[in-house]
Amino acid sequence: xxxxxxxxxxxxxxxxxxxxxxxxxxxxxxxxxxxxxxxxxxxxxxxxxxxxxxxxxxxxxxxxxxxxxxxxxxxxxxxxxxxxxxxxxxxxxxxxxxxxxxxxxxxxxxxxxxxxxxxxxxxxxxxxxxxxxxxxxxxxxxxxxxxxxxxxxxxxxxxxxxxxxxxxxxxxxxxxxxxxxxxxxxxxxxxxxxxxxxxxxxxxxxxxxxxxxxxxxxxxxxxxxxxxxxxxxxxxxxxxxxxxxxxxxxxxxxxxxxxxxxxxxxxxxxxxxxxxxxxxxxxxxxxxxxxxxxxxxxxxxxxxxxxxxxxxxxxxxxxxxxxxxxxxxxxxxxxxxxxxxxxxxxxxxxxxxxxxxxxxxxxxxxxxxxxxxxxxxxxxxxxxxxxxxxxxxxxxxxxxxxxxxxxxxxxxxxxx
Ligand SMILES: [Zn+2]
Numbered sequence: 072x073x074x075x076x077x078x079x080x081x082x083x084x085x086x087x088x089x090x091x092x093x094x095x096x097x098x099x100x101x102x103x104x105x106x107x108x109x110x111x112x113x114x115x116x117x118x119x120x121x122x123x124x125x126x127x128x129x130x131x132x133x134x135x136x137x138x139x140x141x142x143x144x145x146x147x148x149x150x151x152x153x154x155x156x157x158x159x160x161x162x163x164x165x166x167x168x169x170x171x172x173x174x175x176x177x178x179x180x181x182x183x184x185x186x187x188x189x190x191x192x193x194x195x196x197x198x199x200x201x202x203x204x205x206x207x208x209x210x211x212x213x214x215x216x217x218x219x220x221x222x223x224x225x226x227x228x229x230x231x232x233x234x235x236x237x238x239x240x241x242x243x244x245x246x247x248x249x250x251x252x253x254x255x256x257x258x259x260x261x262x263x264x265x266x267x268x269x270x271x272x273x274x275x276x277x278x279x280x281x282x283x284x285x286x287x288x289x290x291x292x293x294x295x296x297x298x299x300x301x302x303x304x305x306x307x308x309x310x311x312x313x314x315x316x317x318x319x320x321x322x323x324x325x326x327x328x329x330x331x332x333x334x335x336x337x338x339x340x341x342x343x344x345x346x347x348x349x350x351x352x353x354x355x356x357x358x359x360x361x362x363x364x365x366x367x368x369x370x371x372x373x374x375x376x377x378x379x380x381x382x383x384x385x386x387x388x389x390x391x392x393x394x395x396x397x398x399x400x401x402x403x404x405x406x407x408x409x410x411x412x413x414x415x416x417x418x419x420x421x422x423x424x425x426x427x428x429x430x431x432x433x434x435x436x437x438x439x440x441x442x443x444x445x446x447x448x449x450x451x452x453x454x455x456x457x458x459x460x461x462x463x464x465x466x467x468x469x470x471x472x473x474x475x476x477x478x479x480x481x482x483x484x485x486x487x
Contacts, residue, residue, distance in 0.1 A: 074106040100160035111148035115204035118146040185311035191275035192230040238288030370405035385412035403428035424462035
C-alpha cells in the first residue's frame with residue numbers, strides 16, 4: 072500500500088522514497104514506492120508526470136548521490152498502490168528522489184479547485200447538482216443534472232469568481248463515514264471508512280481525493296467557455312488560471328480578426344453576420360436565375376452551331392469556359408430536351424468535369440460513355456443511361472474530346 076503524500080501535502084513537489092517493487096506495465100518498466108507525491112488518474116483529474124533520480128547503492132543502502140533522470144511517463148492507481156510508469160527500469164530496494172512536473176500539476180490543482188467552487192455555486196444558487204467532472208488538456212467540464220440557462224450560468228460564474236477573489240482558505244480534513252453523514256456534504260460520498268474532505272471555507276464541503284490549491288485566490292480566475300445540452304442536463308465547459316487567460320486571448324484574436332474584416336464593433340458582430348447571410352442568400356437566388364437564362368441561351372447556340380440537316384441526330388461534344396458542373400448539367404439537359412441529340416459538355420477547368428445527356432429517343436448509354444472515358448483517362452463518375460457525369464481525367468483536353476466524339480458517333484455504345 073503506497074502512502075500518498077499529496078493527501079496531506081498537495082504542495083509537495085520533491086520527495087525521497089524506496090522502490091518496494093518493480094514491474095512491467097503494458098510493456099514499459101514501472102515501479103511501486105513506499106510513498107509518493109505523484110497523483111494517479113482519478114476522480115476526473117489526470118495523472119502527474121515528472122522525474123525519478125535513482126541513488127547509487129552500496130551494500131544495499133543509499134550511499135552515493137542521485138543519478139541521472141528517468142522520466143515518469145504516467146501514474147496509475149492500482150488497488151491500494153500507485154504505479155509509476157517509467158522511461159527506464161529502476162532497481163528494487165533502491166532509493167529514488169521524485170520530482171513532479173509542477174507546471175502540469177499546479178494547473179490541475181487550479182482546475183480541480185475551480186470545479187469544486189463552480190459546482191458549489193450551481194448547487195447553492197439553483198440546487199443544480201453536478202453529476203460528473205472531466206478535466207481535458209485545454210478545458211474542463213462539469214455535467215449538471217438539470218438544464219441551466221445562460222443567465223444562470225453567468226450568475227454561477229460570477230459567484231465562483233467572488234469566492235476566488237475573496238481568497239478563501241481551502242482545508243483538508245479526514246473524518247469517518249459515520250461522522251461525515253452528519254455533515255452538510257454537497258454530494259453523498261460513495262465510499263465507507265475514512266473520508267477525505269475538502270472544505271472551501273463557508274462555501275463548500277465535499278469528499279474528494281484530488282489535489283487542490285490551499286487558497287482560492289490561487290485559481291486566478293474562472294471563465295465558462297461554452298455550454299450545451301447533455302443527457303437531459305447541461306455540460307458546462309470552463310477554464311481556470313492561465314487556461315482562462317489563453318481562452319480569452321484566443322477569443323480576442325478571433326474577434327479582432329472578424330471586426331477588422333467586417334468593419335463593425337465586437338458587439339455588432341452577430342447582427343453583421345446575419346445581414347451578410349441574408350445578402351448571400353439573395354445573391355445566390357439571383358445567380359441561379361441568371362445562370363438558368365444563360366444556360367438556355369447557350370443550349371440554343373450549341374444546337375444552332377451544329378445543325379447538320381433535318382431529322383438527323385445531333386452529336387455535340389464541346390468544352391465550355393466558366394461553367395461549373397451544375398451549369399453544364401442545365402445546358403446539357405436543355406439540349407437533350409430541345410433537339411434529338413446526344414451531348415457531352417466538358418468544363419475547361421483542370422481535370423475536365425463532364426456532363427453527358429441524351430434525348431429520350433437516343434439509345435446511347437451516358438454512364439457507359441463515362442465509364443469508357445474513366446478506363447482511358449482515369450478519374451471518377453457515374454449516373455444514369457440518360458444523364459451521367461464524370462471528371463478527374465488525366466491527359467489533354469483535345470484528345471479527350473476526340474475520343475468522346477468517336478465514342479458517341481461510332482462506338483458500340485451507339486445504335487443511332
Ligand atoms: Zn476535488
